[in-house]
Amino acid sequence: MNGSQIAIMQAATSDTVDSVETIQGTTDRVAGIEKTIDGTIEQQAAATHEIGQVMQQAGLLTQATSSNFGELDQDSRAAGGIAEGALAASGAMIE
Numbered sequence: 001m002n003g004s005q006i007a008i009m010q011a012a013t014s015d016t017v018d019s020v021e022t023i024q025g026t027t028d029r030v031a032g033i034e035k036t037i038d039g040t041i042e043q044q045a046a047a048t049h050e051i052g053q054v055m056q057q058a059g060l061l062t063q064a065t066s067s068n069f070g071e072l073d074q075d076s077r078a079a080g081g082i083a084e085g086a087l088a089a090s091g092a093m094i095e
Contacts, residue, residue: 001009
């Protein structure tokens with residue numbers, strides 16, 4: 001091998017090393033992006049789970065409120081019946 005051939009081989013080797021370093025840098029960036037995506041997915045899963053729990057609690061509160069309104073309706077009707085009875089009794093006393 002003469003000097004010019006050695007210089008060509010050295011340049012090619014240097015270019016190859018540069019290319020490998022560039023590929024390694026790209027691989028590192030992709031790995032960083034992957035970690036970011038993984039973290040985001042975990043946060044989304046946690047948020048979705050929390051939303052599910054809140055929705056379940058809201059459903060239970062809605063059922064309780066509905067039940068309370070039913071009881072209120074029954075109590076109102078009973079009070080109305082008592083008031084009608086009192087009104088009838090007071091009307092009978094006046095006569």
